[in-house]
Amino acid sequence: MSGPATGGSCACDVLIVGGGFYGLNLAEYSAARFPRVILCERSAELMQRASFSNQARVHNGYHYPRSILTAVRSRVNFRRFVEEFQPAIDSTYECLYAVGRRFSKVSARQFYESVRRIGAAIGPASLASKRLFDPAYVEDVFLTEESAFNSTILREIMAERVRRAGVEVSLGTTVHSVRAGAGNRVQVEIERDGVRETVTADRVFCCAYAQLNGPGCEGGIAPIHLKHEITEVALVEPPGQLRGLGVTIMDGPFFSLMPFPARGLHALYHVRHSPHAHWYDGNAPWHPAYERLVSAEKRTAFPFMVRDSARYVPAVADCLHRDSLWEVRTVLPRSETDDSRPILFKPHFGIPNYHLIMGGKIDNVYDVLDVIGQTPNLWN
Template sequence: MRFAIVGGGWYGCHLATALDALGMQVKLFERHSRLFHEASGNNQFRLHQGFHYPRHHATRMQSRDGFMRFVERYPQLSASVPHNIYAVPAYDSDMDFSTYRLIMTATGVEFSELTDSPVKLQSVSGTIATHERVLMISRSREYFERKLASRLTLNCQVESIVDHGTHVSVDGEPYDFVIDATWGHLTRPAIDVFYEPTMLLYYEGPVAFPALTFVDGALCSLYPTEDQAIYTLSSVPHTPLGRYASSEEARASLGRVNGDLIALKVAQMEEQISKYYPGFRDLFRFVGPQLAIKTKPIGAHDDRSCSVTRKGRVFNVMSGKIDTIFTATERVLSLLEMSVASDESTGSTLRQDILGMAL
């Protein structure tokens, strides 16, 4: 079988290597000059275990299981975060600390409650420490470019996908199936989505400073990157730059980002995190913004789980989590197996059997 995969992020790269390992003919198209150029390389670099999502069971379970599988499959593409703290604010969280702790205990992921935090926080009702990892984006980019080699086509903007029933063509070239891993930037997903341009902020700070995540609700987090002295600051209310019905509108919004907007976001996010960690401005220095676009499902409250849909010979992959790449691969193969089984079916003979017995 010949597969065309569009989008050279985590999902496109993992799917390409997985299908290639199964003996499929694979070609991966990426419109930029390198892999991980958009959302996969512009995010918080966090490999979750589900502690972000106490309000959505499926996302927690996929994060927990995906974390373990990711570390096993790609041990060299992430690094341990030495100190990783989740804190529940006393007044601003949508959930009290006891409820949060109970939910995470039921999830089955190891954590320890902190009685003495290594970072001086204020206005929090409880903190826990747990194991998470930071993604090594530069190393991942090099790994997949080497692994895919001749199966990778960079600097290639796919213009058309046409399903002919017996095959599907990508810019006129025939394939058996196409996987759209662009998060709705090429073909429209089967589920209702919106496009959210975002701005995270890069800060320089002390090496090996603890990761800080405040949960749950319209809060913020500080997380390390592959550079041990660079961190990202993210905020639920201040990181989004709008909500748009189309990819084109979201991209246009990023094009309007200017110095005034960046200065506003810096002020808002620093004020928010300083409410709980008053020492932030003393230790961290702003170095620049990080821009990206997220594609999110409409009406799915806190749902970041993986969705794979198929229309004809075109698969569409959607997920808000990097570590559900394995779930995506399994669902593509499952839908493919169902298709092959349907094509090979000879149909039911029950009606003929009944009529034969009646005679």
Template sequence: MSASTSPYDAVVIGGGFYGAVIALYLARQRGFSRVCLVEREHALLQRASYNNQARVHNGYHYPRSFTTAYRSRINLPRFVRDWPEAVKTNFIKLYAIARRNSKVTARQFERFCRETSAELERADASLRALFEPRLIEDVFLVREYAFDSSKLAAWAMREISEEGIEVRLRTRAETISQMPGDLLQTALRDADGKSSTLAARYVFNCTYSGLNQFGGDFPGTRTQLKQEVTEMALIKAPPELENLGITVMDGPFFSMMPFPSRSLHTLSHVRYTPHFHWNDERGIDPYARLSDYHRESRVDRMIRDVGRYMPAVYGAKYVDSLFEVKTVLTKNETDDGRPIFFERHAGLPRCFSVLGGKIDNIYDVLEKLDAEPLDAPVAPLQSTFSR
């Protein structure tokens, strides 16, 4: 086993979008001169940052969680400003309210949008004609966007390289342990089985579904997490739908969103997208469960149900499915809230675990980090996301 010769200021475990942005934040905003980013995949942003609906939320999705909706309203314009090349805006986004089994009526949805200052107008007759009127109460035109995860990954690699942040790909962190003094030790194993250790003053655990999969002195998260194996179907939309993003809500319904990195659409369904779930526990590796899972698509059932509300979807062509582990806070299952999870571990006070349910939550994480008294010399402020 080899060890680094001098300690790092920080080790960031997890090379998804959150891990990449946090590594850059530490270098640029907090003056950390030695940062190492550790990722088990062959490249950055390959797991949950890629295998998702690619939606930049603007609050509409959360009529039962005002706080989540409000934060999305604040964060969307910031995200568009900071990553304009990765944001797709040139499509029409519709929210349709179901007549039956919806947890929100059209009138309630309009009131909710007024209260959150979210832009909303009734869709014109040509757009409403896409929906079965016996099942859909009303259809609204909204402002919501999609992101291209491939472009975000290219941005992350470029900025991290320019900043001199060390990246270790195809490497898994196995333990986090307290060393004498204020240092933490992270034990690593690469894809060839070679082990090594890194000493650092801080460790940031940004592993999403893998938050609790560490040995050593890592105490685990206090907040209970739920894991789900999910399927995001990728479809080629028929001509009538190819320039649209559509969500039918709020309950056992569906979304169809542009997926810019592959010029397709995702199709997700509240009933069929989750394949199975379990309560997160140490020792139950979510990614191993996903790897062992027989990935039989449910896209036929999705399209069959979606077609009742939006018949044009029957003309869609199925291309592929993205299977991934989705992690949520158990306490937010009933209200659909998606707050960030940010925890400094009492037993390892220089170790932080971070989880976000939406890409725009990154700003909530950065605000939390701003409030932390990290004892590194602070460099002159500059844009965290400068190009």
């Protein structure tokens, strides 16, 4: 097979790798500061990867009783996100958090205290809601306040915002590698329609999430240590009793079942059965995460998810499996111990003006924008 044809070259102030939620926000932010911002997205459409294939939860801190920092940041970002992306937000369902009686890393009391500490709403669930749970497996059930987002609407909002900001969005464009160029610029090798081109960028933000290490490694930069999991989120039609509910069992090898507005279904995620395989960048030569996902065996674990979950909430047994979302979930290895979701920001990574950015959850984007706004030598 002959290699791609070689095209021309161009220059820009900022080049963004990745058209997920993070890349789009970074592109809009950059376009307010510089005239020429190019965003390269390898897919034919924006926000098709982790920013679509997730559990759609707008976190409000409940999920992180073992990481006070992540819980507090979630609280702070929750209101802002819900207000800013209001058309994409579903807050109409009853959000229940329950605590498992066995194998939970927190007791019901500890969970309650951790929520009170961050000032989030929490109260007893109604008797009717409590009856959905098996008390042999569940210590207590709480009524909480959280939301789900519709990632299709989120994409429409962000696509319109970057268009208005004047960002040049280049779909179907893969960034192959980055290298140090003259005058501290970054030489970026991209490919579109089989044609290779070199872009000279004053600065590059890599927001490629599961493939964060790709352009750097291809250019000879050592990878950052990341954990990747091939993850299955089952999309289900819940039975009548669970339709207007979101249910999460804390804090251990349990599950959550909550609305997934982009498909009008519920997302079932099981801590033990949703992850199918994992690997670490940094332990072996870098290999594209999406290629691993494509070649992975995708035998659904839905029967195992549902069997275990129904022990806690018997009605889960009546969920109808409609589809599964398969995606690579990427986390920092340190999150494995406390289940935190910190942001990753590595300015000038390996070469000047090449910056890595990753957020463990959607609303962390505000923390990223705050940090890069305060970092010297990024914007001059």
